[in-house]
Amino acid sequence: MSIQPRREGLLALMTVTLLSACGQPQPGPSVTAQGGAGKPPTGQSTAAARVFMPNPLQTTGDQTLSDQKDSATAVPASAYYPVTLTNLDGSGYLRGDWAQVITETGTPVYGSGPFHFTRDQDEFEQVMAYYWVTEGQKYLQSLGFGSELGAVNRQQQLIKVSQQGIDNSYMWDKHNWLRFGKGGVDDAEDGEVILHEYGHAIHASQVPGFGTSVEAGAIGEAFGDYFAMTVGYAVSQREGAPMNAPLGCIMDWDATSYTTATPHCLRRVDTDRHYPEDLTGHIHTDGMIWSRALFDIWTALGARTADRIIINAQFRFTPDTTFAAAAQATVATAQDMYGRAAAGTVRRAFKARGIL
Numbered sequence: 001m002s003i004q005p006r007r008e009g010l011l012a013l014m015t016v017t018l019l020s021a022c023g024q025p026q027p028g029p030s031v032t033a034q035g036g037a038g039k040p041p042t043g044q045s046t047a048a049a050r051v052f053m054p055n056p057l058q059t060t061g062d063q064t065l066s067d068q069k070d071s072a073t074a075v076p077a078s079a080y081y082p083v084t085l086t087n088l089d090g091s092g093y094l095r096g097d098w099a100q101v102i103t104e105t106g107t108p109v110y111g112s113g114p115f116h117f118t119r120d121q122d123e124f125e126q127v128m129a130y131y132w133v134t135e136g137q138k139y140l141q142s143l144g145f146g147s148e149l150g151a152v153n154r155q156q157q158l159i160k161v162s163q164q165g166i167d168n169s170y171m172w173d174k175h176n177w178l179r180f181g182k183g184g185v186d187d188a189e190d191g192e193v194i195l196h197e198y199g200h201a202i203h204a205s206q207v208p209g210f211g212t213s214v215e216a217g218a219i220g221e222a223f224g225d226y227f228a229m230t231v232g233y234a235v236s237q238r239e240g241a242p243m244n245a246p247l248g249c250i251m252d253w254d255a256t257s258y259t260t261a262t263p264h265c266l267r268r269v270d271t272d273r274h275y276p277e278d279l280t281g282h283i284h285t286d287g288m289i290w291s292r293a294l295f296d297i298w299t300a301l302g303a304r305t306a307d308r309i310i311i312n313a314q315f316r317f318t319p320d321t322t323f324a325a326a327a328q329a330t331v332a333t334a335q336d337m338y339g340r341a342a343a344g345t346v347r348r349a350f351k352a353r354g355i356l
C-alpha cells in the first residue's frame, strides 16, 4: 500500500503561512451572493438529497472504480444514497446550524430540493460537504458533547468548495474554514475526507493551536482518520448502507487516484505500526501508530464509549503534546468516566503500540 501524505497537515501550515503572508484573506465571493442574491427564502429546515455513504468504494466494494475525469458514468447509481439534509436555516442555500457552504467557483446550490446531483456536477460536492459536516456535529452531540460533556466545535462550520485544480484539502482554524480542492477524485466526493478535515476543526476547538509538535501533528491526522471511520460507520449503519471494504481503510475513493494496490486506502487505522521504531517523522504516516490504538479502544469498548473517552480526553491535550502524555490523559479520562476496567483497556491499547 502506498501512503500519500498529501492532506493538509504540514502542507496546510505552509499554505496558511502563505495566505497570511498575502495579507487579509479575500472574503468568499459568494458569501454575499449566497445570502443576498435576491432569491426568496424557502423556509425549509430540511431537504432531500443524494450522497455517497461515505464513498462509492466502501458501499459497492468495486475496487476498480476510478475517477475518469469526473465522469458521471464512472460511478454506478447504486452508490448514491437518499438522505435528508437537516438544520438548514430556511434561506434555500446550504447554510445551517452546523455548516455553511461557500462556493468558490461553482453555482451555489439553492432551492427546496430534492438535491439529486451526480458527481460531475459541482453541486454534488457542496451537498456532500454540508451533509457530512452536519452529520459530524450531530454525532458529537449524540455522544453528549455540548450537553453532558463540553461542547466540541458547536458552531456553524464554514466550508469552501473549490472547483479549481489543487488536490489538497485543509482546515484553517484562524478563520474556521474547511476547504476542499479537486484533483484526482474531487476531495469532497469522499465523505471520509470531509470528516477527516472536520476532525482538525474539532481539535482546534478543543485546544486552540493544537498540533505544534510532530507527535501532536500525528495525533491530529490520526484522530481525523479515526473520526472518519467512526462517524462514517455510524451513519452508514443508520442509513442501511453496506460496508464492502475494510473498516480500517480510510478515504478509499479519494485514494484511487494515488494507489495501485487494493483495497485502495489513503491511510488505515488498523496497521501494526509500532512506537518508536516505525516513526518516520511524517505526521500522516506516524499518525497510523496512534489511530491503531484508537481503533483498538473502539473495538474493545464499543463506538459510543470509546468515542466519548477519546474525544473528551482531547480537552486535556497540550498543543505540543507527546504521544505518551496524550495517552496518559486518555487513560485518566477513561478512569474518570468509566472506572478502572475501561482505563485498563485504554492503557493496553497504547501499550500494544509501544506508546505507554
Ligand SMILES: [Ca+2]
Residues within 6 Å of the ligand: 070, 119, 120, 121, 122, 124, 125, 186, 189
Ligand atoms: Ca465531482
Ligand SMILES: [Ca+2]
Residues within 6 Å of the ligand: 167, 168, 181, 182, 183, 184, 185, 186, 187, 254, 257
Ligand atoms: Ca483528490
Ligand SMILES: [Ca+2]
Residues within 6 Å of the ligand: 058, 192, 245, 246, 247, 248, 249, 250, 251, 252
Ligand atoms: Ca473507508
Ligand SMILES: [Zn+2]
Residues within 6 Å of the ligand: 007, 008, 009, 196, 197, 200, 220, 221, 224
Ligand atoms: Zn489532516
